[in-house]
Amino acid sequence: MKSLRLILSNPRYFAPAWVFASLNILFGTWAIYIPLVKESLQIDKATLGIAIFFLSLGVFTIFPVASRIINRLGVGRSTWIGVLLICATAILPVLAPSFITLAIALFLFGATNGFTDISMNTLVTEIEKEDKQNFMSAAHGFFSLGGVLAGLGSFLIPILENRVLHMLMAILLVFSVNLAFYGRYRRIVAAPIEKEPFSFRNFKPLLLLGLVSFVIMGSEGAIVDWSGLFLKEVSMAPEAIWGAGFLGFQFMMTLGRFLGDAISARIGSAKIVALGATLAILGFVMVLTANIFMAVGGFALTGLGFSVIVPELFRIGGNIKGVESSQGVAFIAGTGYSGFLVGPVILGFIAEASSLSWTFAVLLLCTVLVLLASFLLRRRKK
Structure with missing residues (x-):
C-alpha cells in the first residue's frame, strides 16, 4: 500500500492518478446509460453494436498520431488537454438524437479517451523516472476505482431521471478536481532520449x-x-x-x-x-x-x-x-x-x-x- 499512501499524501502523485479515475468515471457513466440510449433511439442490438464500433474506431484512429502530439505539446500539457477533451465529448453520446449522431459522438469520445489514456500512462512513466518512485500500478488502481464510482452513480438514475444531468454532474466532478491539481503535472515533459534509427x-x-x-x-x-x-x-x-x-x-x-x-x-x-x-x-x-x-x-x-x-x-x-x-x-x-x-x-x-x-x-x-x-x-x- 506504499504507493497508495504516496498518492493520497502527495499532490504530485494524486494529480495524475485522478486522471486515471476520471477516464473511467466518464466512460462508466456513459456505459450505464447504454440500455436507455438504445431504448430512446429505438435501435436494435445490431445497430447499437455498430454505433459502439465507432467508439473503438475513434480509439484506434488516435493511436498512430498520439505520440507525436504528446511529444510536441509535452506530456503534462497533453494530459491536461486530454482531460478537457473527455469532459467536452462525454456529454455528446447522451445528447445524440439519432443513430448517426450517436456514432459520430462515440467516435469523438473514443478518440479523446484513447489520447488521454496514452498521455496519462506516459505521464506516470516520466514521473517515475524523475522521482525514482513506483506508482503506475496504483494509478491503474485509481482507474478501477473510477469504475466503482461510476457504478455507484447508477443509484442516481431513478432519482435524477435525467441522463444529461447525471453526465454533467460526473463531468463537473472530474473537471473540478483536475482543475485543482493539473498544475502539478502541466509542465512535465518527456526526458530526452538518444534516438536510434529503426531496428x-x-x-x-x-x-x-x-x-x-x-x-x-x-x-x-x-x-x-x-x-x-x-x-x-x-x-x-x-x-x-x-x-x-x-x-x-x-x-x-x-x-x-x-x-x-x-x-x-x-x-x-x-x-x-x-x-x-x-x-x-x-x-x-x-x-x-x-x-x-x-x-x-x-x-x-x-x-x-x-x-x-x-x-x-x-x-x-x-x-x-x-x-x-x-x-x-x-x-x-x-x-x-x-x-x-x-x-x-x-x-x-x-x-x-x-x-x-x-x-x-x-x-x-x-x-x-x-x-x-x-x-x-x-x-x-x-
Missing part, C-alpha cells in the same frame, strides 16, 4: 509486450462478458450468484493494483508479470472445475493475477532504450485495446462452436504463454 532489435521487445498486452486485456474482456454466463450455464449457480464472479474479479483487481508497486519494486517487472500469470493460471484452473464456489474464487484470483500485469507492461514499454516513452505506451495501449475488443469476439466463436468451458480453457492456455513470455522478458533484462 528490429528495438522493436522486438515491444512486440513481445504488445502480444502479452493483447492476451491479458483480451482475457479481461472475456471475463467481463462471460463470467456471469459461465456461472449460470456451466456451474449452474443460482441467479443471485451470477454477478459474483465479475464482482470478485473487479474487487481483487483493484486491490492488487494498490499492492503491485511495492511488490514490483522488490522483485522487478519481469518477476511480477510471472507472478501475476501464475496466479491467473491457478484461477482459471479453479474456474474450470465448474464448482460454484471454486469458480467464483477462481475469477477473484484471476483478477488479482491480471491486476499487476498491464501496469507493469506500460512501465516496461516506457523505458525501452532507443524508444520514446510515448511511442512505447501507445503501442502497448493499442495492442491491449485490440485484445479487449477483438478477443471476446474471437473467443465467442469458440464458445458457440464448442462450449464456454473450452473458451476458458483457451484463456488458460494463453495465460500459460504469458508466463513463458515473462521468462523471455527476464532473460532480456539480464
Whole structure:
C-alpha cells in the first residue's frame, strides 16, 4: 500500500492518478446509460453494436498520431488537454438524437479517451523516472476505482431521471478536481532520449509486450462478458450468484493494483508479470472445475493475477532504450485495446462452436504463454 499512501499524501502523485479515475468515471457513466440510449433511439442490438464500433474506431484512429502530439505539446500539457477533451465529448453520446449522431459522438469520445489514456500512462512513466518512485500500478488502481464510482452513480438514475444531468454532474466532478491539481503535472515533459534509427532489435521487445498486452486485456474482456454466463450455464449457480464472479474479479483487481508497486519494486517487472500469470493460471484452473464456489474464487484470483500485469507492461514499454516513452505506451495501449475488443469476439466463436468451458480453457492456455513470455522478458533484462 506504499504507493497508495504516496498518492493520497502527495499532490504530485494524486494529480495524475485522478486522471486515471476520471477516464473511467466518464466512460462508466456513459456505459450505464447504454440500455436507455438504445431504448430512446429505438435501435436494435445490431445497430447499437455498430454505433459502439465507432467508439473503438475513434480509439484506434488516435493511436498512430498520439505520440507525436504528446511529444510536441509535452506530456503534462497533453494530459491536461486530454482531460478537457473527455469532459467536452462525454456529454455528446447522451445528447445524440439519432443513430448517426450517436456514432459520430462515440467516435469523438473514443478518440479523446484513447489520447488521454496514452498521455496519462506516459505521464506516470516520466514521473517515475524523475522521482525514482513506483506508482503506475496504483494509478491503474485509481482507474478501477473510477469504475466503482461510476457504478455507484447508477443509484442516481431513478432519482435524477435525467441522463444529461447525471453526465454533467460526473463531468463537473472530474473537471473540478483536475482543475485543482493539473498544475502539478502541466509542465512535465518527456526526458530526452538518444534516438536510434529503426531496428528490429528495438522493436522486438515491444512486440513481445504488445502480444502479452493483447492476451491479458483480451482475457479481461472475456471475463467481463462471460463470467456471469459461465456461472449460470456451466456451474449452474443460482441467479443471485451470477454477478459474483465479475464482482470478485473487479474487487481483487483493484486491490492488487494498490499492492503491485511495492511488490514490483522488490522483485522487478519481469518477476511480477510471472507472478501475476501464475496466479491467473491457478484461477482459471479453479474456474474450470465448474464448482460454484471454486469458480467464483477462481475469477477473484484471476483478477488479482491480471491486476499487476498491464501496469507493469506500460512501465516496461516506457523505458525501452532507443524508444520514446510515448511511442512505447501507445503501442502497448493499442495492442491491449485490440485484445479487449477483438478477443471476446474471437473467443465467442469458440464458445458457440464448442462450449464456454473450452473458451476458458483457451484463456488458460494463453495465460500459460504469458508466463513463458515473462521468462523471455527476464532473460532480456539480464
